[in-house]
Amino acid sequence: MNPDVIILAGTVHTMDGRPPGSPAPQAVAIRDGVIAAVGSRADAAGWPAAEVIDFGDAVLTPGLVDCHIHPVFGLELTRGCDLSGAADLAALRALLRAEAAATAPGEWVRGWGLDPNVFGSAAAHRGQIDDAVSGRPCLIRLFDGHSALASSRALDIAGVTGPRSFDQAAEVVCDGSGRPTGLLLEAAAVELVARVMPAESFAERKARLAELLTQFSRSGLTGAHVMDCNDDSLELYRALEEETDGGLPLRLRISPWCMPGTGEPDWRGLAEQIGVGGRRWEVDGVKLFVDGTVDNGTAWLFEPDAYGESVAPFWPRPEEYAAAVRYFAGRGIPTATHAIGDAGVAAVLDAFESLPPGTGATPALPGVHRIEHLETVPDELIGRFSRSGLIASMQPTHCTHYSRADHSDNWSIRLGTDRANNAWRCADLRAAGTILGLGSDWPIAPFEPLPILADAQLRRRSGRPGEQPIVPGQALTARQALEGYTSHAARAAGEWQVAGSVTVGKRADFTVFDVDPLAAAPDDLAAARVLATFVDGQAQHSSVGTGRQLSSLP
Template sequence: MPADLVLLSARLLDPATGGLLPHTALAARDGRIVLLGDDREARALAGPRSTVLDLRGAVIVPGLTDGHLHPVSGAERTMGVDLSGCRDLAAVRDALAGAARELPPGAWLRGWGLDPNAFGTAPLGHAALAPVLDGVPALLDLFDGHSLLASERALELAGIDGPRTFAQGSEIVCDAEGRPTGLLLEDAACECAEAAAPKPTEAQIRARTAEVLHAMAAAGLTGGHAMDGTGLDVYAALEAADALPLRLRVHPWCRPETGDDALAELIRLQGTGGALWRVTGVKLFMDGTIDNGTAWLEDPDRHGESARAFWPDPRRYTQVIAALHRAGVPTATHAIGDAAVRHVLDSVEKARAEHPSGLRHRVEHIETVPDDTVRRFAPLGVAASMQPTHCCEFTRADHTDNWSRRLGEERAGRAFRCRDLWAAGATVVLGSDWPIAPYPPLQVMAGARHRRPADLSLPPHGPEQALTGLQALRALTLNAAWVAGEEEHAGRLAVGHRADLTVLAEDPLAVADTELAGVPVVLTVVAGRVRHRGAGV
């Protein structure tokens, strides 16, 4: 039976050893690799309908998988004005003024990627933006995805005129007189403003998600672990229209207000999906972020904040982890602060003691933790899912950034301990957390290696925590497959494994870390189908 895809004159890179396999060609049929061999053997499998490509020495690696991204919510969020490149308040104001001029009368302005470091010493509130947003209803997502800045007009339309109490760790930030500053922390508070703003249509969200996913494929991604709270209908619709170019493993959310019936529904959803997307876990939040003072630290930050969990009763979180563990559902918990990470590990340890199994749980982000916590991951079999470009793009080696100033020298000095976790035996998985940080996987790998911003404008933050080239590659291939329980048919170039392939113009292990992000993506293949084809192929 002829192959569907034949790739010739290639170099095949093994992420297990870092060496090249003794083959020059690969053939795939029905979404699986059926041959690793030489060009003659591969050509013999080609039929009249086969796609046959001469790669001219390009390097094939197992398909790169982003361990943490938000395709649907990110697609919707990034429909507004991009503020991620604004480095100071003047740049933020200029971008917003330009967008405001284009608005129809009464329309809402949306923005995303706002970095609190851009405000410098000015208070983070709508007052700093009043000169350009006077009378304009505006909602601006801060880069961390856990907070909004609402203009004065947006607060008025949403009926937000003072503090409120929430069932989760959320806050409408108010001044000393009880007046909202415009800063809304965490989901429940943000939803108060979102409820008043116009929503894009389902068709618009589907179209934008398809656009984003195709761009991800062009960047070399073949898959991702989607941490969206919603969007299953979007994935289903895209696949039905043959417009889903990535393989996605989806983790719907479980929040503090999730009752027993909703928890049962999350369990029921496991394994549902289509050919390229499937529900394979549950996402939870143990805290917020250090930048907005909603992380959970063992000692408060230098503003006296980040002192509580996202779950008002952390014991309920422990009970939920136990219930999901008993049901065989792997969990991915957002835990940034040291207290949050410790509580997640405690909860997993308790669940394993009560119901022993090899279920693979994971902790997301792990931005600052002490040595004893680092050593707990491997014995518990808990994966460390990390986003090194957060460190690269939003913190600084001299600790003058907002994240570091809040933590103080000691805790800022143990930032994003990728190397220490790896050395302690933890399975480290890398991702972007897009739209928090850019999704190109080569940029993620490069950041893990050099710990500097993409433009290389600053010295490395914690260079002793850098990963090697091989470790970074494994973290987006072998380790991503392992944490998803798919190591028997994904993450390597082997006969019988999925034909999810990323083809690069150069060997990523032989390229300098400062040049890696610029290596051209020649081909992206998912389930044996070419999803992106670079120039000249």
């Protein structure tokens, strides 16, 4: 064996199921982008390599993979002022005034990441922002990514004067007289205004995307499951890759959207995209939705929320969703379905349980099928989920950032105590044997994986020890959390044979920490440093010097 490079670390967590108490390896050899050997430092002395990179006492794990993220969609959602720090209406208005003052005359005022809790018990209304932006066109994206608030001038420019009908469960919210309030629910309604806003150039979007992917890599990510594919997404990925000798700094697995109002000709077009890609990006799935979000009243619940909302499916005719599932599953195409409410999760289970025998994942039809989010799930669905073979993909910081232990937040108030106590049942799903991938859903929540790993264990926001944990019985162990970003992430993509553990023959994708993610206190882990990331055995980010020659090894 003549490896290209050897990486040394104080501890290597292989995540390959080796017996507890086994000595942790400290050396990994890589050849042609694949793991060639795993062993001790003494073993490494017998591996002749051109380069040795020694991280001393640091800890190496399989590369972290975010199981749900929106890089290109997020470019649009994060234009303008970050409003996530606004705690109340006064703070929101102050931020908007400052953003309006800094925006050139004639241009739109934009904001994003707004927590609906700032409105208190009042409904969001354009009148709350019109004077703050001096009557200018303004569009604010709420944090859930499924709703927005438009100013009066923005509605005028878009020609939105009353209610509209859509193929999906979307709504232009109107008052008793039929006048739009400015609140737009779900993509089709938001797009009425978004499409008349000035667009960024391709070059501007490409530059922003390049910087974003670099930030992902520096945070510890070596891969991501991308849950969108906008009009120019593939062109952006292709252009970036062509400009970079080594390719993108992390792997991207892309799932375009399949929306209500489509049929087999549209589904065929999505199926034909499977396999399109480059060196480190590929279309390898389809994303569907059965509901919206609890916070804006568009989730799908068995019983209405506190305001009588969240009782309608996103596909007005759920049987058409089930038909789409049959179409893709029957062709071995992986699917991921957004389902937040209990009725939504049940509908996805119904669709997969009704598939003809042999339609699901088999060696001949290897598609992996998942449910995304699962924010409130009763006991009876946990068992059904574990028997279904479906994979859960969840975002711990949705819980810790946007709900509260005392149920005083908008999400909990809408659901009521019983359903709020069924919040993000990560531990119960794992106990039932479910594969659980973890992620951020950026830009809905921050993408940095270390705080997410910590929050999954704490059930509160890391770095805030005074906060009470939210349904603490659903906390994950340190190993379960790390599995959600490594071994279970690989299984969630159908890639366990080639990724997800430090095992000979698998991809040489690694993340290097300055603390042990399996031993550090969660708050310490959240504040720790990522020393390096490797993809195909090549450093994509490194905060340390280059490697030492093999002769320096003992």
